[in-house]
Amino acid sequence: MLGLDFIKANREAVERAIAQKNVGLDLDALLTLEGEVRGLKTEIDQLRAERNAISAGFKSAAPEEKAELGRRAKEAGARAGELEGHLAEKQRLLTALQMRVPNIPYEGAPIGPDENSNIVIRTEGSPPEFGFEPLDHVALIEKNGWADLSRITQVSGSRTYCLKGRLALLETKLMAWALEKIAAAEFTPITVPAIARDQAFLNQGQFPGHEEETYQLPNDDLWLAGTAEVALTSLHSGEILESGSLPVLYAGYSPCFRREAGSAGRDVRGLLRVHQFVKVEQYVICEADQAQSAEWHARLLELAESLLTALEIPYQVIETSTGDMGLGKYRMNDIESWVPSLGKYRETHSCSTLHDWQARRANIRYRDRDGKVRFAHTLNNTALASPRILVPLLENHQTENGRVRLPRVLQELMGGEFL
Numbered sequence: 001m002l003g004l005d006f007i008k009a010n011r012e013a014v015e016r017a018i019a020q021k022n023v024g025l026d027l028d029a030l031l032t033l034e035g036e037v038r039g040l041k042t043e044i045d046q047l048r049a050e051r052n053a054i055s056a057g058f059k060s061a062a063p064e065e066k067a068e069l070g071r072r073a074k075e076a077g078a079r080a081g082e083l084e085g086h087l088a089e090k091q092r093l094l095t096a097l098q099m100r101v102p103n104i105p106y107e108g109a110p111i112g113p114d115e116n117s118n119i120v121i122r123t124e125g126s127p128p129e130f131g132f133e134p135l136d137h138v139a140l141i142e143k144n145g146w147a148d149l150s151r152i153t154q155v156s157g158s159r160t161y162c163l164k165g166r167l168a169l170l171e172t173k174l175m176a177w178a179l180e181k182i183a184a185a186e187f188t189p190i191t192v193p194a195i196a197r198d199q200a201f202l203n204q205g206q207f208p209g210h211e212e213e214t215y216q217l218p219n220d221d222l223w224l225a226g227t228a229e230v231a232l233t234s235l236h237s238g239e240i241l242e243s244g245s246l247p248v249l250y251a252g253y254s255p256c257f258r259r260e261a262g263s264a265g266r267d268v269r270g271l272l273r274v275h276q277f278v279k280v281e282q283y284v285i286c287e288a289d290q291a292q293s294a295e296w297h298a299r300l301l302e303l304a305e306s307l308l309t310a311l312e313i314p315y316q317v318i319e320t321s322t323g324d325m326g327l328g329k330y331r332m333n334d335i336e337s338w339v340p341s342l343g344k345y346r347e348t349h350s351c352s353t354l355h356d357w358q359a360r361r362a363n364i365r366y367r368d369r370d371g372k373v374r375f376a377h378t379l380n381n382t383a384l385a386s387p388r389i390l391v392p393l394l395e396n397h398q399t400e401n402g403r404v405r406l407p408r409v410l411q412e413l414m415g416g417e418f419l
């Protein structure tokens, strides 16, 4: 969320962000509430001051005045208590509105309502020329017995999967490989739970608004996160980090759970969109400096691209539009990998800069070099998410007889040229 002082000082920019991100938010109502909250705080302070002044003078007052003074002090205290009730309610309403204020989008982001306004900013590698009719990943899996995509549906329902044989080994080795590659870039490897309290989802930005896409554990007042970003955003919640300890760099590994409530009918075949998957997440907490955030954004993209290059998967980098990037983002670049059977690129990575929008919600602060306490900046990016990455991996490296020739980096991991 944005600070109230910032919103008041940058009203036009916030109105523009509300429009460009299609957010139905009444900024007038928020600002009116803010004024009311400030007014109530002033009135309560005055009443408290009055009561304290009376109490201070009580001892030296004339006996016949003490009764009247006592009554006035009591009245001021009662009035203050009554106003505090109103203040608490107004403050709750104000915070609820403030949580829905969008971040100001990157000036270079295409302005548009949804992903159709996204633009390609870079393409790396070129789609393979097969010289034969390529199979899709489901056919390759069935031909090689690399997964059971039908029995498991009886057990766990739709959008679930179980890998078998060498593909099962590949997924686990691939995630360990990605974790080690990001760790080698000075990120601290960390495994986090998907289980988290709702405050963690409020802090990260999934709530309010996306509750219905999130699995809930109602008996325990807990939810299952769709990304390690949820736990990592709240790991340092409430702390004041020393400036020497920034940037905090995490390579987070976790299971991810998503209801995909809004995806009925999309990607129902195979491994592209499932309810439970695994992901290595890159996460940065840095100083509240736009240049530093921009540098980390570029670094996070570079790291993710280096993994795709090593896996010899052709990809393109997308500049995400204001309507598609989501409430908290300042900037979002997706990376889309080539999927031969679809004849198009599909998102496999998502890199975001949020400035202090999350840090304000999670109350992540640091002491800058001048000793001033400020909200930090946060960023996140996918390093690798499986099983989605297996789709371009298998399909791009398939051979005429339905085998998969592994990219060199995986040949060492898997001890052979072929999967």
Ligand SMILES: Nc1ncnc2c1ncn2[C@@H]1O[C@H](COS(=O)(=O)NC(=O)[C@@H](N)CO)[C@@H](O)[C@H]1O
Residues within 6 Å of the ligand: 226, 227, 228, 229, 258, 260, 271, 272, 273, 274, 275, 277, 279, 281, 347, 348, 349, 350, 351, 380, 381, 382, 383, 385, 386, 387, 388, 389
């Ligand atoms: N339902 C799903 N099934 C399989 N993979 C998924 C699913 N949802 C997301 N992913 C993978 O997870 C990646 C990141 O998801 S994201 O929502 O776009 N972004 C995040 O979660 C950020 N924290 C960056 O990782 C996606 O690019 C995709 O590769």
